[in-house]
Amino acid sequence: MTSLSGSDTSLQTAAAAPSGGWTVVAAQELRDVWLTARGPIIVLVFSLLLSLLTYLAATNKELNILDQRDTVNLVVQLTLGIGVAVSLLFSADAVSGERERETLESLLLTPVPRRQIALGKLLAAMSVWPVMMVVAVPYVWALRAGPGLFADAIVAGFVVGSLLTAAFASLGLLVSTFSNTNRLSLALSFFIFVVLLAPTQLPLSGWFGDLIVRVNPVTAGSIFLEKVVAKQHGWGQESALLIAPILAALIATSLAFLVAGRLRLQGGIER
Amino acid sequence: MSDGGEPGSTSVGIATAEAVLSVDHLTKSFGPLVAVRDLSFEAAPGEIIGLLGPNGAGKTTAIRVLSTILPPTRGSFTLGGFPHTNAAAIRQRIGVLPESAGYPLHLTGEEFLRYHARLFGHPARGAGEVAASLLSEVGLAERASSTISTYSRGMRQRLGVARALVNTPRIIFLDEPTLGLDPAGQRQILQLTRDLAGQRGATVILSTHFLDEVEEVCSRVIILNRGEVIAEGSVAEIKRRAAPRTARVRVPPEMHDQALSALGRAGGVASVGSVDAERGWLTATFDGAWLDEHREAGMNSAIRALTDAEVLVLSFELEGGRLSDAFLFLTEEGQR
Numbered sequence: 298m299t300s301l302s303g304s305d306t307s308l309q310t311a312a313a314a315p316s317g318g319w320t321v322v323a324a325q326e327l328r329d330v331w332l333t334a335r336g337p338i339i340v341l342v343f344s345l346l347l348s349l350l351t352y353l354a355a356t357n358k359e360l361n362i363l364d365q366r367d368t369v370n371l372v373v374q375l376t377l378g379i380g381v382a383v384s385l386l387f388s389a390d391a392v393s394g395e396r397e398r399e400t401l402e403s404l405l406l407t408p409v410p411r412r413q414i415a416l417g418k419l420l421a422a423m424s425v426w427p428v429m430m431v432v433a434v435p436y437v438w439a440l441r442a443g444p445g446l447f448a449d450a451i452v453a454g455f456v457v458g459s460l461l462t463a464a465f466a467s468l469g470l471l472v473s474t475f476s477n478t479n480r481l482s483l484a485l486s487f488f489i490f491v492v493l494l495a496p497t498q499l500p501l502s503g504w505f506g507d508l509i510v511r512v513n514p515v516t517a518g519s520i521f522l523e524k525v526v527a528k529q530h531g532w533g534q535e536s537a538l539l540i541a542p543i544l545a546a547l548i549a550t551s552l553a554f555l556v557a558g559r560l561r562l563q564g565g566i567e568r
Numbered sequence: 569m570s571d572g573g574e575p576g577s578t579s580v581g582i583a584t585a586e587a588v589l590s591v592d593h594l595t596k597s598f599g600p601l602v603a604v605r606d607l608s609f610e611a612a613p614g615e616i617i618g619l620l621g622p623n624g625a626g627k628t629t630a631i632r633v634l635s636t637i638l639p640p641t642r643g644s645f646t647l648g649g650f651p652h653t654n655a656a657a658i659r660q661r662i663g664v665l666p667e668s669a670g671y672p673l674h675l676t677g678e679e680f681l682r683y684h685a686r687l688f689g690h691p692a693r694g695a696g697e698v699a700a701s702l703l704s705e706v707g708l709a710e711r712a713s714s715t716i717s718t719y720s721r722g723m724r725q726r727l728g729v730a731r732a733l734v735n736t737p738r739i740i741f742l743d744e745p746t747l748g749l750d751p752a753g754q755r756q757i758l759q760l761t762r763d764l765a766g767q768r769g770a771t772v773i774l775s776t777h778f779l780d781e782v783e784e785v786c787s788r789v790i791i792l793n794r795g796e797v798i799a800e801g802s803v804a805e806i807k808r809r810a811a812p813r814t815a816r817v818r819v820p821p822e823m824h825d826q827a828l829s830a831l832g833r834a835g836g837v838a839s840v841g842s843v844d845a846e847r848g849w850l851t852a853t854f855d856g857a858w859l860d861e862h863r864e865a866g867m868n869s870a871i872r873a874l875t876d877a878e879v880l881v882l883s884f885e886l887e888g889g890r891l892s893d894a895f896l897f898l899t900e901e902g903q904r
Contacts, residue, residue: 321686325683329672398672399666400670402664403664403666403684405637406635406666407687407688408657408659408687562638
């Protein structure tokens with residue numbers, strides 16, 4: 298072992314304050330997601346699932362009871378559901394996972410502001426969604442009934458998915474900021490997602506059902522997609538359904554960044 | 569806490585011209601629990617200060633407050649001229665090896681250091697140079713491309729020390745750096761610690777409960793117990809404060825009673841006791857005030873009394889001549 302001479306000029310000068318520390322965090326987190334097994338395996342499994350669905354829809358006309366528009370809608374909704382869920386789980390691991398692996402302290406000891414650390418992590422977690430959307434594009438193309446349907450499905454899917462990904466990834470980050478264990482963070486975040494997802498599978502009717510549909514960002518986004526993709530309604534006609542996803546994205550991201558400024562070594566409520 | 573500019577402005581002051589760290593009545597509480605109470609000290613450049621204390625004494629909390637991970641409940645400190653409220657400026661000037669430092673096991677040592685150098689504002693190319701240089705300095709150059717998962721505990725600790733140096737810190741906090749290391753690993757870390765202070769001129773705050781290490785490398789010691797400073801000074805001063813007060817004497821078994829009587833008459837001896845009469849072991853405890861007055865030579869009175877009584881002395885051992893004895897004496901005294 299050589300001695301610590303400190304003669305290297307690059308070490309003699311203390312590093313300047315980092316500008317754009319979030320880009321450094323985001324770049325490292327993106328490498329962690331996409332250059333390790335996690336991201337690629339999830340995308341591979343997802344593409345296999347879409348392949349199976351597309352193969353059945355394209356080749357087995359007798360078994361395919363869905364209209365082609367409905368099939369495209371199903372592919373987009375499936376992409377959205379899985380993309381949002383994976384982003385949510387990645388962000389729910391972002392802080393509590395570092396706590397559990399005991400790597401958070403060295404990150405907090407850097408001069409990068411807490412909010413920039415949170416932003417970098419959030420962007421990396423959200424990167425799953427656009428990748429899944431890109432993976433879904435050829436499948437939607439293969440199943441399209443016409444160029445109009447393809448464009449509607451891709452654009453509407455991307456808009457709704459981006460809003461819901463922002464909302465749920467921020468929610469995951471928020472929960473993760475307060476959680477002392479990763480298990481709690483992942484379980485609680487996923488539970489909230491499932492609770493909000495469940496009404497999409499329920500027959501909701503009457504004023505209460507309509508209220509749930511419009512207030513719940515997941516049901517509102519899902520029905521918006523169904524109306525635009527499967528039923529060919531215009532965006533303007535159904536724009537009210539985008540209010541809940543937009544508000545959810547705004548509120549969740551604002552809260553996440555507000556709380557991230559007080560990101561601490563220990564979870565729980567500050568004493 | 570805000571980002572800061574250079575020290576020396578009217579709002580920022582240095583406690584003394586020499587002190588790189590000045591801690592003033594620092595207290596940290598967690599609800600009703602006071603983890604650190606009224607901690608005050610100063611540290612000069614190049615000093616190695618040992619932070620000692622039993623488990624739960626508040627060492628790690630003190631380091632976390634001084635490294636801006638935790639805000640103080642009361643009191644203040646300045647580091648490199650920056651007040652504790654300027655966390656970003658302080659973080660630029662400190663290096664920390666946390667007690668329970670985790671590592672991203674899938675990264676290589678070089679990637680890990682490059683990432684942290686980037687977080688401290690080094691440009692991409694500069695970060696690579698810093699990483700390579702530090703890996704070489706801590707003896708990990710040959711393992712730079714290996715993932716951290718393949719590193720031994722000692723190698724990970726050295727990597728942690730290298731990480732603490734990416735910003736050329738003025739103060740380095742090492743929290744239990746040798747915990748769990750084999751003797752060779754401990755030696756390497758202690759040598760690194762000496763080099764940090766001696767060659768880089770950095771101030772090192774070394775938290776440990778391995779007292780031999782403190783005696784070996786520290787110029788000054790702060791002993792904490794239950795969050796309070798119970799002793800502070802050089803290693804020699806601390807040892808003197810808890811100077812030996814008890815002598816353990818062995819005489820031939822047939823002279824045991826004779827020795828007991830002779831020691832009872834010796835100057836300064838407060839009490840004598842038989843430990844094992846069959847083997848001839850007994851103890852003589854000296855009066856603290858008398859011993860303070862007569863210093864270590866005072867114990868010669870016991871030897872003189874034994875020789876005057878023509879008792880053959882087979883063994884005469886002082887209890888409390890090492891830093892570990894002083895530490896135990898002080899911490900036990902603090903608990904009484």
